[in-house]
Amino acid sequence: MESTQNGEVFTSIVLEVFKLSGLLVVEGDRLTKETGLTSARWKVLGALFLADQPMTVAKIAKTMGQTRQGVQRIADDMANVGIVEYRDNPHHKRAKYVMLTEKGEKTYKKLVDIQVPWAEEKSSGIDLEKMRTTLQTLQLMVKKFDT
Structure with a gap:
C-alpha cells in the first residue's frame, strides 16, 4: 500500500510526539527532583488530584494511557512514602481506591508552583491559536486510539 500525504504527516506527528514525550520525561524528572518524585509519579499524582x-x-492507567501494572508499581512506591494510600472500594472487593494523603496534596501543590512558571516560559513566543489547534489535533488523535 502506498502512503498518502495524510499518512506521512500523521507518521511525522507521531515521531515528534515520541521525541517530545522523551524530552518531557527528562524535564519532568528535573522539575520534580527537589520533591523526591519522578515525572512518572507526578503523572499519577496529577491524575489523582484532578479526578472528580x-x-x-x-x-488511573486508562486516564494516563499507561499499563495497569506500571501504574500499580508507581502507586505502591508512592504508598510506601506516604503520598497516597489505598482505601476500600465498595464497588469492587480487590480493586482498591488510590487516594492522595495530605502529604500527597501538599506535594502536588508544590509541583504546581514549579510547573506554572515553567509552562509560561516554555510557551512564550508560541502563538496561542497554534497551540489551541495543536491541542485539538492531539485530542482527535487520542480518540482514534482510545476507541
Missing part, C-alpha cells in the same frame, strides 16, 4: 471521583489503579 475516587480512582482505582486501572482507572
